[in-house]
Amino acid sequence: MNFRSIQAIYVFEMTRFFRTLLQSFVSPVISTCLYFVVFGAAIGGRIDAVEGVNYIAFIVPGLIMLSVMTQAVSNASFGIYFPKFIGTIYEVLSAPISFAEIVVGYVGAAASKALFIGLVILATSLFFVDIEIIHPIVMILFLVVTCISFSLLGFILGVWANNFEQLQLVPLLIITPLVFLGGSFYSISMLPKFWQIVSLFNPVVYLISGFRWAFYDHSDVSIVTSLLAIILFTGFCTFIIFIIFKTGWRLRP
Amino acid sequence: MTDMLSITGLSKRYDDGQVALENVSLDVKEGEILALLGPNGAGKTTLISAVCGLVVPTEGQINVGGFDTESNYRLARSLIGLVPQEISLEPFEKVINTVRFSRGLFGKNPNDDYVEIVLRQLSLWDKKDSKIMQLSGGMKRRVLIAKALAHEPRVLFLDEPSAGVDVELRREMWKLVSQLKSQGVTIILTTHYIEEAEAIADRVGVISKGKLILLEEKKALIKRMGQKKLEISLQSPIAAIPAQLQHFQLSLSDDGMSINYLYDTKGSTNEITKLLNEISSADLKISDLKTSQSSLEEIFVSLI
Numbered sequence: 001m002n003f004r005s006i007q008a009i010y011v012f013e014m015t016r017f018f019r020t021l022l023q024s025f026v027s028p029v030i031s032t033c034l035y036f037v038v039f040g041a042a043i044g045g046r047i048d049a050v051e052g053v054n055y056i057a058f059i060v061p062g063l064i065m066l067s068v069m070t071q072a073v074s075n076a077s078f079g080i081y082f083p084k085f086i087g088t089i090y091e092v093l094s095a096p097i098s099f100a101e102i103v104v105g106y107v108g109a110a111a112s113k114a115l116f117i118g119l120v121i122l123a124t125s126l127f128f129v130d131i132e133i134i135h136p137i138v139m140i141l142f143l144v145v146t147c148i149s150f151s152l153l154g155f156i157l158g159v160w161a162n163n164f165e166q167l168q169l170v171p172l173l174i175i176t177p178l179v180f181l182g183g184s185f186y187s188i189s190m191l192p193k194f195w196q197i198v199s200l201f202n203p204v205v206y207l208i209s210g211f212r213w214a215f216y217d218h219s220d221v222s223i224v225t226s227l228l229a230i231i232l233f234t235g236f237c238t239f240i241i242f243i244i245f246k247t248g249w250r251l252r253p
Numbered sequence: 254m255t256d257m258l259s260i261t262g263l264s265k266r267y268d269d270g271q272v273a274l275e276n277v278s279l280d281v282k283e284g285e286i287l288a289l290l291g292p293n294g295a296g297k298t299t300l301i302s303a304v305c306g307l308v309v310p311t312e313g314q315i316n317v318g319g320f321d322t323e324s325n326y327r328l329a330r331s332l333i334g335l336v337p338q339e340i341s342l343e344p345f346e347k348v349i350n351t352v353r354f355s356r357g358l359f360g361k362n363p364n365d366d367y368v369e370i371v372l373r374q375l376s377l378w379d380k381k382d383s384k385i386m387q388l389s390g391g392m393k394r395r396v397l398i399a400k401a402l403a404h405e406p407r408v409l410f411l412d413e414p415s416a417g418v419d420v421e422l423r424r425e426m427w428k429l430v431s432q433l434k435s436q437g438v439t440i441i442l443t444t445h446y447i448e449e450a451e452a453i454a455d456r457v458g459v460i461s462k463g464k465l466i467l468l469e470e471k472k473a474l475i476k477r478m479g480q481k482k483l484e485i486s487l488q489s490p491i492a493a494i495p496a497q498l499q500h501f502q503l504s505l506s507d508d509g510m511s512i513n514y515l516y517d518t519k520g521s522t523n524e525i526t527k528l529l530n531e532i533s534s535a536d537l538k539i540s541d542l543k544t545s546q547s548s549l550e551e552i553f554v555s556l557i
Contacts, residue, residue: 002327008357012350019345087341091400094305095358096330248309253267 005097009105010112013079017113028067028117029124035063036128039185050187053216056129061212062184063125068118068143069150069179069204073171076110076154081161084251093252099245103155110151111144118143131215138223139214145230146207152237159250178204183212188220203233256316257283257408257439258304263313265299265463273299275463277313281441281456283407286434288454288471289443296463297443298338301410305335317408331359334406338413338443340393344386348377348396351385352403359404371402374429391422398429409433411442415449427453481546483514483525488538495535501528 017024040056050058083089092102125131133139161167182204188196199205200221210226213219219226244251258281265274274296281287289297302308304315306326315322320329343351352368372378375395380388385396394414401409411430415423430440430453444450450457450471459467490509501524504513512532516524532539 002360004360004362005358008354011357012354015350016345083343086343087337087339088343090305090307090335090337090341091355091358093307094330094333094335096327096360097358098327252306253308 002097002101005095006101006105006108009092009102010109013106013109014112017075017109024113024117025120028071028121032063032067032121032124035059036125040128050190051216051218053218054129057131057216058187058212059185060122060125060129060131061215062208064118064121064143065146065182065204065208065211066179066184067121068114068146069207070171070175071117072110072114072147072150073154073157073175075113076107076151077158077161077167077171078154079106079110080155080158081167084158085164089251103152103241103245107148107151107155110154111147114147114151115144118147133215134217135214139211142207142211142214142226142230145234146211149230149234149237152234152241156237156240156244159244178202179208183208183220203229206230207233255283255319256280257285257318258441259314259316260300260304261314263300263303263315264311265296265303265308266311272463273308274303274310277460277463277465279458279465279468281439283439284434284437286430286440286442286453286455287458288450288456289441289458289460290445290447290450291443291460295460297460298412299463300460301335301412301441301443305333305410306330331404332407334401334404334409336394336397336401336409336411336414338416340390340397342385342393342396344384346385347382348372348385348388348399349381351396352399355400356403361404367405368403371399374402374432375399376425391418394418394422398426402433406438408439408441411440413443413445415444415446423449480515480517481544483516483528484543484545485512485514485532485539486541486543487511488540491537495537497535498528498531501531 036056039059044055044059047055049055080089083092122131157167157170161170181199182202183199188199188205188209191199206221206226206229209220210223210230213223213226243249258279260277260279263274263277264272266272277296277300279287289300291297299308303310304317304322306322315329317329318332320326320332322329346354349368349372352372353363353365356368357363369378372381375398377392377395377399380392385393388396394417398411398414411426414426418426427449430442433440442449442454454471457467457469457471458465487510491505492509494503494505494512498512502515505511506513514525514528529539
C-alpha cells in the first residue's frame, strides 16, 4: 500500500470540498429545513404517527439517506470525471500507484464528504424534532457503508460518463426516483399490496429500512435482509470497479 | 553508462484497428538527451504514454532504470517525470499546492525546501500562492514542469515543450534541460523544431507512421540538415553539364534551363565562388540564382 499517494489524492479532493465549504454545508441544511417545513409542519400535521413514530421523526432517516446517497454519487462521479475532463488524470495514471489505491483515495474523499453532510442533516433535524437513536452503532455503520457504496457507484458513473449531461442524467433518472420511491417519506406498508411487492425490487428500500431500524427499532424489511442488501450492493460496485481497472476501460486505452 | 530506458519491440494497436506504434525498439543511456522528431500523429505521444503507463502496449517490453513498466510499475514509474503536451491543470488550485500534490502522489515525503528549489528554478516562486487560472500560458507550462520535477525523477519526458512558448521561456527551458542533464537526469523530448533538437539533444530519433525510421547522433543528422541547394537558372538551355564542370556535384534540370548544386553550409564557401567563376568561363549565361535549404518536412518525406 502506498499510503502517501492515497493521502495525496484524499487531501487534494478534500481541499476542493473545504474550498466550497459554505455551499457544501448550506445547501443540504436549507433543503433539509424545506423538507421539514413542507412534510413536517404542513403535511405531517395531518398524518398520524407511522408505526408508532411521530411522522417528522419518521422521515429523518429517509432524509439523511436521500442526501447521503445523492451527495455520495455526485461527489464521487464529479471527483473522477473532472480530472478526466480537464486532462489532469494523466498524472494519477502515471503515478506509481495501483488502481485500488486510486479508488481508495477518490472514493474515500467522496464518502467522507457524504458522511459529513449526513451528520450535518442529522444535527439540523435535532432542531425540529427530538430523536432517540436506539442502535447508534448500527446507525453509524449503515451510514458509513452507504456513503462508501454510493461513492463507489458514483466513481463508476464518473469513469463511464463522456460528458456532463451523462454525469447529471443517471442521478436524475435513476437514483433520485429510487430514493424517493424507496420509502424516504413513507413506510412501504402504507402502499397497496401490489406496489409493496414492486418496492421490494428497489435496492434503496432495504437501505432506508435498515437505517430507520437503527433509529427506531422498526423496519419494513428485516435488518438482516437490509445488511445483506448493502453488502451485496457494495460487493457489486467493487466488482464493477475491479473489471473497469482490469480492462483499463475509458481510462487507460 | 547503463541504459536508463530500454524499449524492445513496442507496438500499440487500438481497438479500432489504428496502428499507433509498430515494433519500436530504443535504448537511452543515463544522462542522455534524446529528441524525438516527427510529424503530427506519428506516434511520439503514444510512445511516451506507453512508457509512462497512460497507454497499455499491445506488444513489447519497456524497462525504466532496469524495472519492467508492467511487472514492476511502482519502481519504474517513481523514476519518471512527465510533462504533457496539453496544459492540463486544475484551474482553482494554488501553484504550490499542485506541486506538493504531485510529490505526494508519487509517494515522496513532503519536502518544502525541495519544492521551493524547483519553483525558484522555474521562476515560479513569486507566483506560488496564485491560482493556476490566473497564470499566463507560459507560466502554466512552467507549473507542469515543476509538477513533473516535484518527485525528483531520474527520467524526464517533455512532450512538445516548445509548443506555444515564447523565445525567452524556450531558452530558459533549454538551460534547465542542460542543468538536469548535468545532474544525471535522462531526458526524452518530442519536438517539431529542428533547432530545439540541435540546441539540446545528444541523439535524435525520427518517428513516422508509428515507426522509428531513424535514430542517430545529432551531428550526423545536422550534417544532413545542413545541406543547401543552389539553383542556377540559365538564359538558354544546355544539353548536358559541360565537361569542365563535372568535378562539382551538379545536376541538370529536365528542361536544361537550370543547374542544381548541392553543398554543405558547414563546408568551405570558396566552392560557390569557384563554381560561378567556372560557369562564366564555360560561357554559360546566368539569368538567376536561388538557394534553398531542405526543410524538416522534406527530410521526413525523403525518409518515408
